[in-house]
Amino acid sequence: MASDQLSVLVTGAGGQLAQCIQKLQPDFDYAFYFKDRKALNITDAASINSALDKLKPDVIINTAAYTQVDLAETETEQAFNINHLGVANLAARCAERVIKLIHISTDYVFDGKLDRPYLETDPTKPQTAYGKSKLAGEHSILEAKLPAFWILRTAWLYSIYGKNFYKTILNLAQSRDELSVVNDQTGAPTQALDLARFILENLPKLNKQNSGIYHYVNSGQATWFDFAKAIIAENGLMTSVIPVASSQYPTAARRPEYSVLANSKIQETFNFSIRHWSEALPGQARV
Numbered sequence: 001m002a003s004d005q006l007s008v009l010v011t012g013a014g015g016q017l018a019q020c021i022q023k024l025q026p027d028f029d030y031a032f033y034f035k036d037r038k039a040l041n042i043t044d045a046a047s048i049n050s051a052l053d054k055l056k057p058d059v060i061i062n063t064a065a066y067t068q069v070d071l072a073e074t075e076t077e078q079a080f081n082i083n084h085l086g087v088a089n090l091a092a093r094c095a096e097r098v099i100k101l102i103h104i105s106t107d108y109v110f111d112g113k114l115d116r117p118y119l120e121t122d123p124t125k126p127q128t129a130y131g132k133s134k135l136a137g138e139h140s141i142l143e144a145k146l147p148a149f150w151i152l153r154t155a156w157l158y159s160i161y162g163k164n165f166y167k168t169i170l171n172l173a174q175s176r177d178e179l180s181v182v183n184d185q186t187g188a189p190t191q192a193l194d195l196a197r198f199i200l201e202n203l204p205k206l207n208k209q210n211s212g213i214y215h216y217v218n219s220g221q222a223t224w225f226d227f228a229k230a231i232i233a234e235n236g237l238m239t240s241v242i243p244v245a246s247s248q249y250p251t252a253a254r255r256p257e258y259s260v261l262a263n264s265k266i267q268e269t270f271n272f273s274i275r276h277w278s279e280a281l282p283g284q285a286r287v
């Protein structure tokens, strides 16, 4: 390994975003280490220390999280344990060892009541246990004396990996003639592979000056109904999609009505352009 090669540790390696990062690994000349929950549990200081002693990464990409939004309403302690204490733990170890940290957060830190895209500077007001636990995680990163960090808030992630809306709709549409999908929640469908590529391409630029919170979502906005229609159309399926109100599908955690994140800060800071969500759809060739 060349001595100037960056070493990058990815936590939560079994998850959706981590698998996207892993897929892109051959395109980047970094020394990569992917650790799943068994190999590196962010709630366990000894587990973090032993991994860091061995791997000595320059940068950690923390994709590890408790992501079950509805279950978090009842498993609140577990959600906080991972999304707050686990993240605080990781951030403290990074600060001690002068390791840069890229952490992923969510649109759920906002209340979802605005009628224009949320800026990084807008006040946070999470409405769910999951959102509160993720916000607490953000705060612990801001408080840790890290050499450099990015908190990347994203939303509506999908890919060929894990469980996500794209895959659910595709599976259902293959076996049904008609699907009902909510049309009163608006967000920005985001290709997880696009976010993974942004992170890997820009990671060498992470420094103290550009440390902070950024929003990364694909451009444009859609309701779940719009997104479902697009998924069905691009896969050449004939399933009809019926728009319905979310009141017909009550969930334990209330979903935000409007949670589009403004992505201009990240585009201006890193001088690139984020494509529209409809252009980011994987197509029949898959991602």
Ligand SMILES: NC(=O)c1ccc[n+]([C@@H]2O[C@H](COP(=O)([O-])OP(=O)(O)OC[C@H]3O[C@@H](n4cnc5c(N)ncnc54)[C@H](OP(=O)(O)O)[C@@H]3O)[C@@H](O)[C@H]2O)c1
Pocket (backbone or CB within 6 Å): 011, 012, 013, 014, 015, 016, 017, 018, 036, 037, 038, 040, 041, 042, 043, 062, 063, 064, 065, 066, 067, 082, 086, 104, 105, 106, 107, 134, 153, 154, 155, 156, 157, 158, 162, 163
């Ligand atoms: N998916 C979305 O739509 C979305 C939207 C906004 C923000 N985000 C954020 O984006 C990030 C990545 O999301 P994702 O979709 O890739 O989530 P994901 O597929 O659920 O992956 C999260 C991974 O973290 C692991 N994990 C949980 N607790 C851990 C611990 N204590 N130590 C180490 N690993 C642990 C999980 O392992 P187990 O499988 O063993 O639990 C899982 O493999 C998360 O921070 C999430 O909050 C996601």
